[in-house]
Every structure is written in structure tokens, then in C-alpha cells.
Amino acid sequence: MGISELLAEYGSKYLLALLSTWQLTLVSFALGMILAIVVTIMRVSPVKPLRMLGDFYVQVFRNIAGVSLLIIVYYALPYLGLVLKPLTCVIITVTLIGSAFGSENFMTGINTIGVGQIEAARSIGLNFFQIIRLIVVPQALRSAVLPMTNLLIAVMLTTALGSQIPLNPQELTGLVSYINTRTTGGITTFLISALGYVLTALVIGYVGNRLDKKVRILR
Amino acid sequence: MSSTEQTPVIELRHVDKHYGQLHVLKDINLAVNKGEVLVVIGPSGSGKSTMCRTINRLESIDSGEILIDGQALPQEGKELAAMRAGLGMVFQSFNLFAHKTILENVTMGPIEVLKVPRKEAEERAMTLLARVGVAEQANKVPAQLSGGQQQRVAIARSLAMQPKAMLFDEPTSALDPEMINEVLDVMVELARAGMTMIVVTHEMGFARRVANRVVFMADGEIIEQGTPDEFFDHPKTERAREFLDSIMEH
Numbered sequence: 503m504g505i506s507e508l509l510a511e512y513g514s515k516y517l518l519a520l521l522s523t524w525q526l527t528l529v530s531f532a533l534g535m536i537l538a539i540v541v542t543i544m545r546v547s548p549v550k551p552l553r554m555l556g557d558f559y560v561q562v563f564r565n566i567a568g569v570s571l572l573i574i575v576y577y578a579l580p581y582l583g584l585v586l587k588p589l590t591c592v593i594i595t596v597t598l599i600g601s602a603f604g605s606e607n608f609m610t611g612i613n614t615i616g617v618g619q620i621e622a623a624r625s626i627g628l629n630f631f632q633i634i635r636l637i638v639v640p641q642a643l644r645s646a647v648l649p650m651t652n653l654l655i656a657v658m659l660t661t662a663l664g665s666q667i668p669l670n671p672q673e674l675t676g677l678v679s680y681i682n683t684r685t686t687g688g689i690t691t692f693l694i695s696a697l698g699y700v701l702t703a704l705v706i707g708y709v710g711n712r713l714d715k716k717v718r719i720l721r
Numbered sequence: 722m723s724s725t726e727q728t729p730v731i732e733l734r735h736v737d738k739h740y741g742q743l744h745v746l747k748d749i750n751l752a753v754n755k756g757e758v759l760v761v762i763g764p765s766g767s768g769k770s771t772m773c774r775t776i777n778r779l780e781s782i783d784s785g786e787i788l789i790d791g792q793a794l795p796q797e798g799k800e801l802a803a804m805r806a807g808l809g810m811v812f813q814s815f816n817l818f819a820h821k822t823i824l825e826n827v828t829m830g831p832i833e834v835l836k837v838p839r840k841e842a843e844e845r846a847m848t849l850l851a852r853v854g855v856a857e858q859a860n861k862v863p864a865q866l867s868g869g870q871q872q873r874v875a876i877a878r879s880l881a882m883q884p885k886a887m888l889f890d891e892p893t894s895a896l897d898p899e900m901i902n903e904v905l906d907v908m909v910e911l912a913r914a915g916m917t918m919i920v921v922t923h924e925m926g927f928a929r930r931v932a933n934r935v936v937f938m939a940d941g942e943i944i945e946q947g948t949p950d951e952f953f954d955h956p957k958t959e960r961a962r963e964f965l966d967s968i969m970e971h
Binding site for chain 1: 799815818881
């Protein structure tokens, strides 16, 4: 089957799959960012057990293979009496992994703020919370734009994990297997899905770069 | 004279501090009166910066007492923040807030700490920026300014808090030679205006011209102190003579 036949027969399915990929990406990234902020606050807090817990969290979810985590969430949790919808399982998996990398990005952003600026802030009488709110968070957020753009693209590609369990509707990668078990599209089936990923990534990259140029901190 | 009875603005009594095994401040006793300009000099590693930083508790001390206007330095918390706001501090590396404009750097303290209305804070900030000669840079960010300009903004940022004393921790050490004087000029003007100042510096010309008293530190101790003329022309200790010789060689 050529591209035109594939599109004629499965065009609407591709569109649904693209929307599904976008949905998984946006939901996972948004939840991942919220979690990343919580974990990062733990990692810079003055309470040592919280810091250790935050670091532990990042080490676990940064270093686990996505497929392994998905298998645990989808196939192992039911043994503990927790049965989740396939969609929820993919979102949880991608969110956990994304939040670990997101927290690392925030930490990098925080570390770019010199200790001198913090001392200067203390010396004009700002308290701990004012320093966090006025100095640390704005600078950490602004210098995290570019790494977070990369992370958003990585999160999108990670949603291909959805192909390993029965999602409905399927996302771009899962759809390829679905089509290729029914027709002889071969590599072409892949190419159409790949185009969906590439074009989306280009848009994300463009917007991210524009945003970064706008908020970047001159040093 | 009543000066013998007046309460020093800053007083250190028997201050000791260690970094692990290293004894960085050894029984420091020092009093700075209102309007006095104290210049602290000494070889690197002598503890002069550390002493300067203990005064607004950017460094903790192991024992002894630090009094501001006769009041003991508070522990962490609200009182400490309020006390810090009353002491200006200028750092070697300027430490301006990188994401804020020059004007915002100067207004942040008054607005957030002193709760001055924004408009009033901005007017006062512009007056201060004009005083240090960088008013036309108000809407730029720090990275767009030269080192000398940044340091003058840092001085304005401290002055905006209307401090009772200013601490300068090697304010010109990170500057290119041609920018040192523009910063020193601002400091001279401040001293003439009656500001109480502690200045850690290697600028001997400044010390001679402006200081009421020179304190010489080495190995965590105050070795000797006196008027600039006494100290530079007739140092009493061998250690001070060696130091002066070593910096005059070139």
C-alpha cells in the first residue's frame, strides 16, 4: 500500500491517533511539571529527610526504563488490587518519568543563580520566602525554558509506550502495529506516524525557542 | 568630648570563628562610631572579609558578641532580617539581581522590606542612581552595564535601605583598573557625607585619603590599628611592615 491508499483508508485513524498523542503529551507534561515543582521544593527544603526523599524519587524515575515502569503500573498494580484504565497507566508512567527530568531541569536553573545574589538579597533584609519568590523562582523558571522544551518533546516521544497496552483510541505508534497487522503498509505506515511526531516537535521547538529568547536572562 | 560615651554603631567583642580546624577569627575586638570610616587591610586569608561578613551575619560566629547600636545581633528570623536591612553591604562581585532592571534592583528592598509605595520607591531610587551616576541606565539589566557601573548600582541598592552603616567587602577587587576610581569616588562622597563605613580593601590610596582609622589584620587577628598616617608611615609591628613592603615593591 502506498501513502495515498493508507491515508485514504486510515486517514481518520491517523488523525485520531495524532490527537491521542497530543492529549497524552499535554496531560502528562502538565502533571509532570506540577510534580516536578513539588519534588524540587522538597530537594531544596531545609528539611533533610525531605531532601533525601526528593533525590531518591528523581534517581528512581530518571533511571527506570519506561517500558518497565509501564509494565509495573499496568500489569503489576492489579495484583495489589489497583486496576487502572490503560490511558491512566500511560499518563502515570510518562508523568513520573517526566517529573524526574523536569525536577533536574529546575535544579539546574536554581544552580545558575549565584550564591552571591542570595547573599545580596539577605543583606537588604529579604526573608527566606521573599528570596524564593522574588529571586529564585523567577530565575529558575526563565532559565528552564529551553531544557523544558526538550523535555516536552521527549515526553511526546515517550507516549509511544502507549503502543504496548490496549489504548483506545490508539496513539501514533500503537496505530502502526494496528495497521500493519491488517495490511502490507510496511515502512510507509511508520513514516506517516513519524511525520506526526516530527512536525509536532518542530512546532514545540520553534515556540520554545521564541519563548526562551523573550525571557532569557542576560549574564 | 562626648564621643567617649557614645554607643558605637558597630561593636565586636571577643569574636571567634573557626572553619573546621582553621581559626579564622581570633578574639576580634572592634568598635566603629557614627560617621567613622574604618578601612581594613591585610594579606589574603587574614580573615578581613570574614569579619566583614559576620557583622550582618552572612557568616555565623562561634563565640563572642556583635552589637549593632548597642543591641546584640539577633538569631535567624524577622529581627535578623530587619537588622540586616539597616546595614548596607557591597560585595566584590556586585551580586545584582540578574533578572531585574537596574531600577528594580534598587526598589526591591524598599518595596518588599520597608513597604514603601512603588512610586515613592522609584523616585528615591532614581535620585540615588543619579547620585552614583548611572541614572540613564535605569531600565537596562545588570549584564548590559560595565563592572564599575554595576558596583555603583549595588551601592545605590544598599543606600536605598537608608542604612545606619555600610559594609564594603573588597568592592573594587573584581574591577578593571580604569573602573576602580569611579567606584572609589562614590565611596569618598559617601564618607564625606558622614556615612559610617567599614571598608575591606587593597586600595591604599583610598585608605590614606578617606579612612579615620586603618585596621591591619593577619592570620585572623587584628595586629595593629591607627590613623592612616600613623599606620602607613610608622607601622608599629614587624608583620605590618612586611605587608606594606610587599605591596609597595612594584
